[in-house]
Amino acid sequence: MTPCAVERRADWRERLAALLDERRRYGFAFGRFDCCLWAADAVEAMTGVDFIADYRGYATAKGAMRRLKRAGVTSVFAFVDARFPRVERARQGDLVGVPAAPLDALMIADGSTSAWGQDEAGLVRFAIPPGAIIWSV
Numbered sequence: 001m002t003p004c005a006v007e008r009r010a011d012w013r014e015r016l017a018a019l020l021d022e023r024r025r026y027g028f029a030f031g032r033f034d035c036c037l038w039a040a041d042a043v044e045a046m047t048g049v050d051f052i053a054d055y056r057g058y059a060t061a062k063g064a065m066r067r068l069k070r071a072g073v074t075s076v077f078a079f080v081d082a083r084f085p086r087v088e089r090a091r092q093g094d095l096v097g098v099p100a101a102p103l104d105a106l107m108i109a110d111g112s113t114s115a116w117g118q119d120e121a122g123l124v125r126f127a128i129p130p131g132a133i134i135w136s137v
Contacts, residue, residue, distance in 0.1 A: 004051045004083045005049075006049045006137060007047060008046050009046060012047070012093060013093075015046060016042055016045055016093055018045070019042055020123060023038060023041070024123045026122055027119070027122055028119060030059055030060050030064065031056075031059040033118060035105045035107065036052065037056075037118075038108070038117070038118045038123065039107065039108055042108045043095070051083050051084075054071075055067040055068075055079075076097070076103065076104045076106060077097050077133060087135065088134065090109035090128060091109060092109055093108065094108070094136055094137050095108065095109070095134070095135040096108065096117075096128055097133035097134075098117070098128075098132050098133075107126065107128075109134070110125060112128075113127060114126065
């Protein structure tokens, strides 16, 4: 896998805010409004790069896992690790990984202590928990 060469657009904050406003009301649905698509769509809004373009099109957790296996990895975090560098502290717009069962969760940092994540009710702001993984975008 190739690391993503991304650069945030000059208006990335406005683009991220617009996507957040648009997606805030949509509840979780695999392949439509899930944590991976939220994170990927946010990265695309900020940079113009869709880092999961070749892996979209799943509709279930099983389908998502098949896409990951096709990418040569066995977890969401391994997929992101192959594309973005890990950092110690989050800044707005960075990817945040939170270990969760049955699948790990991806969120978008709102700063160094909170992140927006996909929930049954829509996008929700969560505190970034200890042990979260941060990737620089």
